[in-house]
Each structure stands twice: as structure tokens, then as C-alpha cells.
Amino acid sequence: MTSSAVDPQVLSRARRQVFLALFIAVAVVLHVFETLLPTPVPWLRLGLANVMTVLALYLYDGKAAWTVSLMRTGLGALLLGRLFGPGFWLALAGTLLATSAMIVLYRAAGRYLSPIGISAVGAAGHALGQVLAARLLIIQHDAIWQILPVFLLFSVVSGVLTGWLAAVLLARLATHPAFQRANVIAGEEREEERKL
Amino acid sequence: MRSFWRFMTTGDWLLVVALLAIAAAGLARLASAPGGGRVVVTDGERTVLTAPLDSHNSFELNGPLGLSRLEIDERGARITAAPCPRRVCLTMGPIRQSGELIACIPNRILVRVEATGIQEAAFDLISR
Numbered sequence: 001m002t003s004s005a006v007d008p009q010v011l012s013r014a015r016r017q018v019f020l021a022l023f024i025a026v027a028v029v030l031h032v033f034e035t036l037l038p039t040p041v042p043w044l045r046l047g048l049a050n051v052m053t054v055l056a057l058y059l060y061d062g063k064a065a066w067t068v069s070l071m072r073t074g075l076g077a078l079l080l081g082r083l084f085g086p087g088f089w090l091a092l093a094g095t096l097l098a099t100s101a102m103i104v105l106y107r108a109a110g111r112y113l114s115p116i117g118i119s120a121v122g123a124a125g126h127a128l129g130q131v132l133a134a135r136l137l138i139i140q141h142d143a144i145w146q147i148l149p150v151f152l153l154f155s156v157v158s159g160v161l162t163g164w165l166a167a168v169l170l171a172r173l174a175t176h177p178a179f180q181r182a183n184v185i186a187g188e189e190r191e192e193e194r195k196l
Numbered sequence: 197m198r199s200f201w202r203f204m205t206t207g208d209w210l211l212v213v214a215l216l217a218i219a220a221a222g223l224a225r226l227a228s229a230p231g232g233g234r235v236v237v238t239d240g241e242r243t244v245l246t247a248p249l250d251s252h253n254s255f256e257l258n259g260p261l262g263l264s265r266l267e268i269d270e271r272g273a274r275i276t277a278a279p280c281p282r283r284v285c286l287t288m289g290p291i292r293q294s295g296e297l298i299a300c301i302p303n304r305i306l307v308r309v310e311a312t313g314i315q316e317a318a319f320d321l322i323s324r
Contacts, residue, residue, distance in 0.1 A: 112207035116200075120208075124215050149222025156215045167203040 015178035020056065020064055024071045027052035031076035043130075043151075046158045049076070050122055053099060054115050054166040059179050062103040069099040090133045097129030098122040115170055116163035123159025127151035233294050233311045235273045237266065239304050249273065249292060249309060259303030266307060273307055275300060 031049040039045065049072050057065035073095045077083040082091075102122040105113070131151060135144045173179055237245040237257060245266075247253050253268045254276075262279035274289025280302040288298040294311035 114203045114205050117208035117211045120212050149219045152219035
């Protein structure tokens with residue numbers, strides 16, 4: 001018998017937990033970095049942090065995607081000093097709609113889509129959520145909806161680009177021992193044996 | 197790095213094209229809508245006339261004292277003739293920004309510019 005620290009099942013679980021924590025950390029950094037980066041138009045951002053949500057959705061499940069996206073929005077706003085400010089509610093509404101749209105679509109049609117399609121729909125949901133929150137909280141006039149087509153156009157383009165990045169990263173990460181189906185299943189089987 | 201095109205599935209294409217089509221349809225609707233704003237005329241109680249601000253037009257407005265003439269051109273909307281004694285309304289135009297107002301009190305005519313688009317957020321209030 002060797003040390004239990006190298007028990008494949010324990011190791012696999014620990015690896016997956018570490019990766020999820022890494023995804024959250026990277027997402028927070030990308031979120032803050034992108035917000036601080038000067039852009040030609042104030043609201044124009046690529047949304048790189050959403051790559052981490054997509055990875056969590058594919059490599060884990062919907063719950064992990066929620067963990068990454070909500071932690072990112074909360075911690076990002078905290079670091080930027082925007083927690084509970086007007087911008088925070090817009091970001092939160094965007095995140096809520098984006099994450100739910102991606103999870104629903106992934107469950108309904110994940111077999112027919114790559115992360116690019118999932119990410120594009122998430123970006124569209126983000127645009128819709130932000131305009132919706134702006135309509136309800138800031139500019140209480142229906143004229144605000146006129147900005148939605150412009151937002152949608154930019155967000156679909158950026159969603160496709162970040163989805164591509166997610167697809168590339170996913171292809172690399174899927175070969176890591178922490179995420180190989182065989183390892184995960186073998187680990188689960190071993191756990192079953194132990195229970196018996 | 198694997199090519200972008202190898203990742204894209206048929207489903208991805210359908211989704212992306214559909215989303216872009218929705219955005220394009222929204223933009224097309226915006227472009228076809230009359231820009232700038234519109235002129236709204238009320239007699240103090242009901243709206244008697246609305247007209248787009250971006251086209252040349254002239255209207256005869258019937259008030260208790262008689263006919264007032266409203267003209268709309270690229271400078272905005274203004275009253276060019278009025279039957280009232282002091283003719284203050286003639287000096288109040290042209291108006292073109294959302295919220296601006298011409299009032300012909302004796303002839304009971306109120307001309308107002310309303311935004312149809314985002315530009316309404318530019319001003320909270322205009323006072324003269």
C-alpha cells in the first residue's frame with residue numbers, strides 16, 4: 001500500500017477542485033483587466049472572462065458554470081469598488097441571462113453545438129440582460145431598446161471570438177488527467193467498491 | 197491551434213446566422229424609422245397634430261382667435277403667422293431639441309418637440 005494521497009479517486013477529485021478554483025481566479029483577473037483596459041467605446045468589451053464559464057460548463061456542469069460566473073461578477077465588482085453600484089447590477093443582469101442561456105442551450109442542444117455557438121448565445125443573453133436592467137433601473141424609457149441591435153451585433157461577434165478561444169482551451173484541457181472520462185469513471189467505480 | 201472553421205458545427209452556423217439576422221433586422225428597423233424626433237401640437241387638452249421633424253411641412257392650426265401657421269424645416273419647427281395681439285410665439289422658434297416648446301397662449305396652441313429615439317436622454321429639461 002502506498003499513501004492514500006495518491007489514491008486516483010482522491011487525486012482526480014482534488015485536481016478537479018483545483019481547476020475550478022483556477023477558472024474562477026482567471027475569470028476574476030480577466031474581468032478586472034478588461035474593465036480597466038481603455039476601449040474606444042466605454043461599454044465595448046470582449047468578454048474574455050466568459051471563456052472560463054464555458055469551460056466550467058463543458059468540463060463540469062451547470063452548477064460549476066454558475067459558481068464561476070457569479071463568483072467572477074461578485075469578486076470582480078468587489079475588486080473594482082463597484083459592488084452594488086449601478087454598473088454592478090447591469091453586469092449581474094448580463095451574467096444571469098448569459099449563464100442561464102448557455103446552460104439551457106447546452107442541455108437542450110449541446111450535441112449539435114461547439115463552444116462557439118454556446119458562447120455566442122451567452123453573449124447575446126448578456127447584451128439582452130444589460131439592456132433590460134438599464135431599462136428597469138437607469139433609463140426608464142423604451143427608447144433604450146434601440147441600442148439593443150447594436151449591442152447584439154457586437155456581442156455576437158465577441159461571443160464567437162471568445163467561444164473559439166474556449167474551444168481551443170477545451171481541446172487542450174480535455175486531455176488533462178483531471179478531465180479524462182476514463183479517469184473520472186474509474187474513480188467513481190472505485191468509490192462504489194469502497195462503499196460496498 | 198486548430199482552425200476556427202473546424203470547430204464550427206452546422207448548429208453553430210445556424211445560431212450565429214440567426215443572431216446576426218436578428219441584430220440586422222433591428223438595425224434596419226432603426227434606420228427606416230424617422231430620425232430626430234417629432235413635433236406634437238396640442239390645444240392644451242388633446243393632441244391636434246404630430247409631424248416628423250426631419251421633413252419640410254407647413255400646417256394651418258386653428259385656434260379660438262384664428263389660424264396660426266406652423267412651419268417645419270431643417271432648422272426646426274416655428275410659428276410663422278399668428279392672429280394673437282403680441283405674437284410672442286413668432287419669436288420662440290425654431291425649436292428642434294426634444295423638450296423644447298412654443299406656446300401660443302392666446303390662441304391655445306402648444307408646440308412641443310418629442311424624441312423618438314435615444315437622444316431624449318441628452319436633456320432633462322430645457323428652460324428659456
